[in-house]
Amino acid sequence: MTTAIVGVGNIGGAVARHLVAGGENVVLAGKSTPRAKELADELGPLAQAASAQDAIAQADTVVLAIWLDAMRELIPQVAPLLAGKVVIDPSNPIAFDAQGQVVRSLPDGQSAGSVAAALLPADAHYVKAFGTLAAEALAANANRTPQPAALFYATDDERAAATAERLIRAAGFDPVKAGGLADAGRIEAPGGDLHQFGFNGEVVTADQARAAIDAHQ
Template sequence: MTTAIIGIGNLGSRVARNLVQGGEPVILAARDQSGADALAGELGALASSATVADAVSAADTVLFALWLDTGKELISQLSQALVGKVVIDPSNPIGPDGQGGFTNTLPEGESAASILANLLPAGAHFVKAFGSLGADALGSAANRPSGRAVLFYATDDDTAAGTAERLISASGFDPVKVGGIESAGRIELMRGDLHQNGGLGGRLLNVDEARAAL
């Protein structure tokens, strides 16, 4: 089982490192192909690089580590190539607030996950995952000595749930499901009560704490 990671910024590169360390093969693709090539070379034998189209074609799972608007555009372009794939969305619906900070870019009650899920073709398996922690915590808290931290996920799809649990575990975290896509906003910035840098105020939760918070 191979995971394509589209986008190798802070989050995409962290997820790639964690998956490789957990024994999962990855294919990296990015607008800057040379950057994907370099990261794959650094990560070793379990990592390779390809164009976006080739990475999606060769993978079982596709993680779009992109800004929401870029993800919307790319998913629309790739549409039929995603049939049968597990699609992972870690995005957060945020943008500049004009005052040096960030704000939620979506109306109340709408999530990035609900938007992207509706763009997918029938036969794709969608899950919101790998976005409930900041990129720094994805790196520093993986396999933490004090006990694994939780990464939340949300999906209505059993196939996607199984894949998310496997990849989250391989990444050095414990998976906890918050519910279906209607609950995905709980793990997105800025409004999510279960996002590390939202309602959790920077805290990392263990499994017991996470289940109590649900």
């Protein structure tokens, strides 16, 4: 199985490192081809660099580790290549105001997940995952002991759920399903009660994560 990671910034880079450490094959693509190649060379034989189109074409699963606005541009360009594939979306509806403060880039009640899912081909298998921790926490908390850190995911698709769970475990975390696509906003920032910032920065265990889901249902 091969996972394409489109976007090699803080989130994409952390996911790539964790998956390779867990024995997964990855193909990396970014705005900067040299940056993707540099990261692939650093990660060794399980990683390679390619264009976004080539990475998606050869992968079983695609992680779109890019900003939501970039996703709006990219998905229509590569939509035929995404048909039938599992698409993992870590995006959050984040923007910055004139003072540099984080604000929502979408109206209340609308999630980045609903926007991204609507752009995909009808037969793609969508799941919101890998965006529920800040990049630094995602990078630092893989394979935590004695209890692994939890990563939430949200999907209505069984194949996407199975893939997300496998990759979250390979990355060194405990997968916890927050619900379906309608619940994606709960695991997004700003404002999601199941995002790390909804826990006031705490990185939670699976037991804590499930308790939080139950408390707000």
